[in-house]
Amino acid sequence: MEKENIAVGLDIGTTKIVAMIGKKNEYGKMEILGIGKAKSLGVHRGVVNNITQTIQSIQQAVQDAETSSGMQIDEVVVGIAGQHIRSLQHSDYITRSDSDEVIDDDDIERLCNQVHKLVMLPGEEIIHVLPQDYKVDGQAEITEPIGMYGGRLEANFHVVVGQVSSIRNIGRCVKSAGLELSGITLEPLASANAVLSQEEKEAGVALIDIGGGTTDLAIFKDGIIRHTAVIPFGGNVITEDIKEGCSIIEKQAELLKIKFGSAWPGENKDNEIVSIPGLRGREPKEITLKNLSKIIHARAVEIIEQVYLEIKNYGHEEQKKKLIAGIVLTGGGAQLQHLKQLVEYITGMDTRIGFPNEHLAGGDSNKEITSPMYATAVGLVLNSLQSKEKKTNANRAMATFDNSQEATATEEMETSEEDVATQTEEKTEKRKGFFDRWAEKFKEFLDNAE
Structure with missing residues (x-):
């Protein structure tokens, strides 16, 4: 299979590391050939803080992707985020x-x-x-x-702009995992590529990518990127609050958030209770869903307000900078129940959840991949395929140019050869004429001498 048409995206996140292999099909849509996922150890708020653990997580994700696709991965495009980005x-x-x-x-x-x-x-x-x-x-x-x-x-x-040390650490992890780094892309740009349509980018839209450690923002207007920001907290702080507020372990807090969590406290009745098994034979804990959603709501409001502050900094209230298409939420954190309603309530802007199926080829195998949590990985593969296509087209154009240059040169050479031949003939004619004339004169001279 041609390597040129295949790209691998590596999303090094705070909660998970995803390796995704994709290629463009004949209809210009993207087909996912394989995907691998590993728990992210050694990354905090989008920044690598333990090289060894990160390398192991990358290797596991890549291995899974290789197994599911039956292909070998040599080079990857990596997404970068973190609080050091400005x-x-x-x-x-x-x-x-x-x-x-x-x-x-x-x-x-x-x-x-x-x-x-x-x-x-x-x-x-x-x-x-x-x-x-x-x-x-x-x-x-x-x-x-x-x-x-x-x-x-x-x-x-x-x-x-980002910190040199953070960028180098990512590069080092990728190289140590036995891979080649073919490019680095800002994660909100990759996510935007995966979930936004061209019409939204033209009309004006704010993409909010809620990850585990960071919340990324990318604002587009008139089809052009206008503003980017990385807010240094995401879904993990909500889990942390549930853990503290309910005195339970992190694993249970994460499960509670996913299964019963809601960003809107009014949705739950007071008598709705969930029971959590106690540790090592201790009594089980009973938690009311109303309290759970109050904890989640408080932190979700804080995250949205921080993002909204960035949107205000961009100046979305000006007529020229108006975001007609509103807000698109993506990333793992966007799956939190009633978050869309909360964002609309706080910002007063139209909101939808962004799924990365805009550019994907259809098929049942893509059901899991179209989850918002894979938006960045899909975007990285897309970006890589697009830049490869540009390079191929540029090379083709160069080759065509070179060929036409060669053809012109060959024509010129042939023409010059023809010219040389004609000139030689003319010279021969001239020479022949001179000899003939001389021979005739000599003959005359001899006749006269007789």
Whole structure:
């Protein structure tokens, strides 16, 4: 099977590590060939804090994916999140030497590379440079400058920055697990690719990805990424609160949250009680579902308010920046009952749960994969396949260009050969004429001498 058409995404999360193998089918949809999942040990709030445990978890997830697909995994695209991620806006420009030539990919690459050289705070590194809109010779609001004429090319950029040490630690874990790192993608961007439609990105939408350790935000407007943020807490803090509030162990708290948890306290009646077995022969604990949802509600409100603050920082109340498509919730935390209603209540914005089936090929095997908790992994595979496609197309274009150059050169050579042949013939004719004339004159001379 061709390796070019296959991509592997590795989602290193706080609660789970997922390895997913996918390929594009003939209809342009993505087929999942294999998936592996392992409990994430050694990652806290999206940041690796125990290298050995993380390597083991990665190896287990990759092994599972290899077993389920019957393929060998060599290189992966990894998602990055964590509280060290920040983003900033930046404008830059280049002056083109020849304004009579049209703007091409090389010019845009040169401009992006210039932004990559920005001086960051000590210990920080640029992860993504995302162009938002361009200006050509002062003409603003250009989304696609390729093919235009101009001397000065400007752009506004959304720059995503992370800590060098955190990025290196992820790289080290991947390499030590026997894999090659083919790229790093910001997790909210990957999730957005998996669950948002192009119409939503155009209309304006805020994607909230609630993971175990972090809650990621990505805001799109006019089809362009406008704002990203990582909030340093997610579903795990809710579990922690249940554990403390009900005096039970973490495993039980997690189960309680998944099976009976609700973000809206009004839903439960006072007499609804769940019994939890005690430890080592101790008395079982009885917990009212009303109390459970009160604990969850308090923490869920805190997370949503933090995210809403980021949406306000972006300035969504301005007419130009309005988010018409509202909010899309995804990630494992989005499965919490009545969370959608709570988000709508707090923000006053339309909300839906995002499932990563937008780009997936149909089939019964995908039922588990279309869960919001796999949004990041699906997005990573998609991103990787898209960038591979771009590279292949670029290489094809180059090959076509080279071939046409070669053909032109061959034609030129053939033409020049023909010219040479004609010139030689002409020279021969000339030479022949000269000899003939000379022979005739010599003959005449001899005749006269007689």
